[in-house]
Amino acid sequence: MKSRELDLVPFSTQIYGILCESLCKLGQPFEALEIFRSVTERGVYLESSKIYSVLICSFASIREVGVAEELFEEGESKKMLKDPNPFLRMISMYVEEGLTEKTLGVVKVMTGANIRVSDNICCAVVSGFSRKNRLLTAVKFFEDLVSMGCQPGQVTYASIINVYCRLGLNSKAEMVFEEMEEKGFGKCVVAYSSMVVMYGKTGRPRDAMRLVAKMKERGCKPNVWIYNSLMDMHGRDKNLRQVSKIWTEMKRRKVVPDKVSYTTVISAYNKAGEFEMCMKYYHEFRVHGGVLDKALAGMMVGIFSKTGRIDELVKLLRDMKSEGTALDGRLYRSALNALTDSGLEMQVKWLQGSFKVT
Structure with missing residues (x-):
């Protein structure tokens, strides 16, 4: 196209635009930027708003902060930023970089340009600052956004x-x-989950049970996190009747229990000393292909030791070894004492040589 001197024909603007966009999608934004600069210098008119959007998004995604900022400021000064995508990418980049004031600055540019700040x-x-464990910063930004007239939606509220x-x-x-x-926004399962966990803690x-009842009335189905939270809070109170009722409801509603369940x-x-029920649920977990973790394995080591189920204790320890599950000092001593009291010298030696106590 260049050799035929077609740079200035009408369709060349579309071709160069497609070329820049394609290079960005291929992960070559610097090559795209070079073409954009050289073409515009030769007087070829491109649909600059779209190109600026694509370039800003590409450089922000790879966290090339300086280049993204330069393009953003240039696009803003030329009034070429007309869609929310480059703003969202710039915000995400600044959040990842921990640049709080610049993050809010992008939002201010949006409101100044009458571009809606979406949910x-x-x-x-x-959520970006929350993931980085900068919770107070997340709170400040939420309150700033609201004071600027931004309307949070369901996802932001959650x-x-x-x-x-x-x-x-x-x-x-x-x-x-x-x-x-x-x-x-009365059907947000994530928000309900957070509130139920908070009530439990x-x-x-x-209050948690009333909230879940309200949730069901609104046609919002509790998920496994909510059921786990309810069982945990009733379990800590040794209210086994409610624990059993919640477990049954979970199964009836076809909510599949996970490892936490x-x-x-x-x-x-x-906690209630109902060890037979503990073993019933443990065997159910294993039959369904459940893989041991430190918390569950640790509990079962204690239960098998206290109830004198040495064969099952030995099998559990071997499963822990094969699955790479750690054993802490307290449970190691519990298992060691149980095996020693049963006179299982070979198993004692195996235990001593097999586990690094954490």
Whole structure:
């Protein structure tokens, strides 16, 4: 095309645009930028708003902060930033880099350009800082966004409720949850999960049960996280009747128990001294292909040791060894004492040589 001197024909603008976009998709944004600069210098008109968007998104995605900023400022000055994608990419980049003021600065540019700050963009800020464990920063940004007139949606509400719960700001979490409900976002399972966990940690099982009942009334189905939280809080109170009722409901609703479910229900019966039920759930877990982790294996080492089930203890220890599950000092001593008391010298030597105590 260049050799035929077709640079200035109408369709060349489309071709160069496609070429730049394709290079960016191939992971070659610097080559795309070089073509864009050289073509515009020769006076070829390109649909610059789209090219700026593609280039900014590409450089922000690979966290080339300086180049992305230069293109962003250039595009803004030429009023070429017309869609939210480059703003979202810049925000994500700044969050990853921990540049808080610049993150908010991008949002201010959006509002100044009358580009709607969507729920996705609000959530990118809140959840981004939350993932980096900068919870207070996430809170500040949420409050700043609201004060700037941004309207959070369901995803942002769910994210900030989780942040407030993690910070122990329970009254704030409840207030934002009520606000979320008033705005018509009453079917967010993630938000319900955060609230149920919060009620469990603060010893408010009745509030948790009322919230789950409300959730069901609205046609929102509890997930495995919610059932696990309910069983955990009732298990800590040794309320085995409620634990059993929740487990049965979970199965009836075809919610598949995960490893945390089995660990939680076994822990509840273990605290109440119901060791037969512990073994029943443990064997069910293993029959369904469950893989041991330190928490569950550790509990079962204690249970088998206390109940004198040496054969099952030895099998469990061998399974732990083959699956690479660690054994802490307390449980190592428990298993060692059980094997020693049973006179199993070979198994004692095997245990001593097989596990690095953590």
